[in-house]
Amino acid sequence: MSELTIGQVARETGLRTSALRYYEEIGLLPAARRVNGRRRYEPVVLRMLEVMQFAQRAGFTLNEIRTLFHGFGTETPMNERWQALAEAKLRELDELIERAHCMRRAIEVGLGCGCVRLEDCVIGVPCDSED
Amino acid sequence: MSELTIGQVARETGLRTSALRYYEEIGLLPAARRVNGRRRYEPVVLRMLEVMQFAQRAGFTLNEIRTLFHGFGTETPMNERWQALAEAKLRELDELIERAHCMRRAIEVGLGCGCVRLEDCVIGVPCDSED
């Protein structure tokens, strides 16, 4: 039982079958081999989907993930488009992390202070400039 | 000139007028006073919008932001719903920050290694368990 049905992949990954079909439709997953019209997946897609879900939770769009996967390891071990995207995303992630920290601090201040208006709390936290 | 037109608010905040009308429609902004049918805003909305944009960039949905603003400072200085939402969001933010850090590390590894397949890179980075 080396090949998996769409249902098995769905169960293993926690995705819905509709999502898997959708991924194939938009070219995120390579078109699966068909047996009597039904999809058969090689186990490696489980890992791909794992990474994809991970990337998605980290804020990548499906479009970016597709580029990430297509650009990675084709021809040269590390091509330029992948590198550019990765570096851009790195900067985005840094911004995201900073904003998240900032909002976190703001909420904590809000939880701990007696402000009547949220604006007063948040504005009082120094963040937009630097840490 | 203490009250602002929708155009002025838009210019000051960087939002489109359509967005401001939309915010009013969904109850995120209180319905502005009308003069001959046109909206007039008190300057305080600039701060509100500032905070709202900030919260949005930090990952809050408009729905959450509305709750955050409505629940804050009404009746008791710090009511329970606000507190619950804030604490839940705090946990979400922590998760987000961790995932972002993790993806960041994964990308860096990807940039620095010679892997042919992205999966190999990302999977090699210890993250899903703990840091």
Added chain:
DNA sequence: CCTTGACTTCAAGTCAACTTGAAGTTGTAG
């Protein structure tokens, strides 16, 4: 043979957060 469950395709629906377009109103500048 018939049912059942897992699958297929294709079209349309959903949600958030807006934007766009049409058609009309208001206030000011020339």
Added chain:
DNA sequence: CTACAACTTCAAGTTGACTTGAAGTCAAGG
């Protein structure tokens, strides 16, 4: 007075990431 920009409402369109529904196919069990 006329033009024009800035506003109004209301309906419909957009994007991303899917989901839902209809109608049909296929293999296995009773």
